[in-house]
Amino acid sequence: MTWRDVVLLGVGGFGQTWRAAISASGMRVAALIDTDREALEVARQVFRTPRDRCFPSLAAWEGSADVLIDSTPPMQRADRIAAIADRARRFVLAKPAAWTAQEARAIDRAVSEKSGMAFVAMQKRFLPAFIALQRQVREGRIGRPGYLRLDVEVDGTFWAPGWAWRREMAFPSLWEGMVHQLDLALEWLPDFRAVEVSAQAWNPRWSPFPGQADVSALLRGEEGEVIQILSRWSRLRGPFRTYFSGVCLEGTSGVLEVIDGKLFRDQHYQQVDDDGGAMMDLEKLNERLVDHLIRDEDAVTLGLGRHGRVLALLMAVEQSIKDGRTVRVADDGA
Template sequence: MRVGIVGSGSMGWAHARAWHTLGVELAVHSRNWEEATRLASLWDARVSPDLDSLLAEVDVVDVCLPTFLHRETAERAARAGCHVVCEKPLALAVEDAEAMFAACDAAGVRLFVAMVLRFFPQYRAARELVRAGQIGEPRVLRLKRVGSPPHGGTSWFGDEARSGGVILDLMLHDIDYALWTLGEAERVYARSTTAGAHQYAQAVLTHRSGASCLIEAGWAYPDGLFRTGIDLAGTSGLIEWSSDAAPPVQTFHPQKRGEQQAVALPAVSPGTDPFVLELGAVLAALKEDRPFEVTPGEALGALRTAFAIRESARTGRAVTLGVEA
C-alpha cells in the first residue's frame, strides 16, 4: 500500500511514525520543505514537490493539515482516485464534512475520520467493560482533556475561524467517545472562557439512554503539561483512569464478602501506539473491504454535537439536538 501524508506538523509526524511501523510505502508533501525533508529522512519516506505529484503516486492520502484546509485537500484526493484519511475535526462546518463524504462516494473511494481516542487502550478497555455489563447500566461519565495552548498560542489553533477553537479541536475527542460509549445526546449545555491564548470549556451532555456526561477541555495549563482522565459510574460499579496514574484502568464495585474490592483490567501495554492501531485498522478495512471503526454517521454526529456545544457556550443556553436519521 502506498500512502502519502499531506502536512508535516505534529499530526504528520505521529502518522508518519505509525505508517512506518506498519511497513507501507510512504511519501510526504508539505509547504514546509525543510520539515518535510526531516520527517522523510526519519521515517524512510520520499518527499513530493507538490500535491499533484503526491496524488499521482499513492493509493491513500493522509490529510494532516490545519482544519480549514481539510475539505479542499480531501476533495482533490478523491478526484485523483485516492482513499482519504483525515484528521479530526473533519471540517469547520457540517455541510463541508457532508460534502467530503459525498465527494469520496462519487469517486468510489473511502473517507476515514481519524478519531484516535477510540484506539487508546485505556479508553477502549473501559468501553468494553461497559458493554460487558461489568458496571451495570452506565449513568454518569466524566471526561477530562486539558493541556497547554498549542505552540504557545501563536499558531492557527488560536484562531477559532480556522481551528474551531478548543471545543471543536480538542473536546471533540471526548464528545465522540461519549457518544460511542453512551449513545446519542439529546441535549447539551456548556460554558467556556478565553483569556488570551488560553481557552477552557465544560459541557454537560444528556444522552437519550438517560445517562449524563460532563466533559472538561482546555488549553489552559502551563507549557508541556497535558492531562486526561475518565470516570464512569454505573448502577453496580465504577471505572476510572487518569493519565497521572499507573497504566491499568481500575474497576471498583461495592465490596462483597469473599470478593476483591478493586479489579484491574487485563494487561494493557503502555507502549502500545494508538496511532498504529488506528491506521492499522484503516489498512485492514481497505485490504479486507470491511467497515472502519468510525462510521460516517458517527463522525457527523460527533461534529453536530460539537457545534451544538459551541452554540450553547456562546449563548449560555441549553441546546436540544434533532433526532438523527
C-alpha cells in the same frame, strides 16, 4: 483492499507522528507533500524517499495511491479532498475533519462517489485502558451506564506546530480538544442519543489564548443519561489531567475510572492487554489506528458519519455558549 502505498500530505508537526505507523504497516511512500521545504527534506531522509516523490504542494502531485493521510489543518479540506477524490482509495484525515457536519458530509460524498472511503484519525480511543473500558461496558460489568464524566486540564500551548492557528480560534479547546472527548463518549455509549446541550466558556486572566480557552458542556440523553465534559487549555502549571485521566463512567451496578492511563472498576485496578502502554504517545496510537484500519476496512465508527455526529454536537455546544442557553438537538445516532 490492500494498503500498498501511501501519500503523506503535511509531513511536519502532526505529520511526524505517522512515521512509525507507515513503517510498521509496510506501505511504500508514494509521495510526500508539504509547503515547508525543510520539513519535506527531513521526511524524505526519514523515509528514504526519492526526491522526485517529494512535492511542495498538492497541486504539484499528479500521482495516485491506495491511501492518502491528510495531516494538515481542516481549513478548505472539503475542496481539497474533492479535487483528488479519485486519486486514492482510502483517506485518513486529521481531526477535526471539517468545521461543520455539513462539510464532513460533503467530503464523505465526494470520496464515496469515487468508490473510496474516508476515516478520521481519532487515535485516542486506541489506548489500552480505553479499549478495556469499552469491553467491560459491553460485557455489562457496570450494569446500565448513566453518567459519564471526561475532564481534561492541560497547557494548551503544548503542541507548538498548531499554536499559530489555534490561538486564532474563538474556542480552541472545543474544536481541538473536546472533539476527542465526544468521540470517546459516543464510542463507549453507542446507544446515547442527545436531546439537549448546555455549555459555558471562559478565559482566565493568565491564559495565553485570546479566545475562550476553557469549555464545559453537559449533554442529556433521551433515556436520562448525562455526559459531562470539561476541556481546559488555560492550565499553565501541573498537575495536569490529560486525555488519559479524568474519566469516570457510572452504571447501575458499578463505576469505571481511567486515571493516568490505568483502568479501575469500583476502585480496583483492572489488568489490560497491554499494561505497558498506559500513557502511549501519538506515534504509537497512530500505529494502532492504522493497524485497525488495515484489519477492518469498514471501520464505520472511524468514518465521517460518526465524525459528522460529533461535529454536530460540537456545533450545539458552541451555539449554547454563544446564546447563553440550553440548546435542543436532534441526534439521530447515525
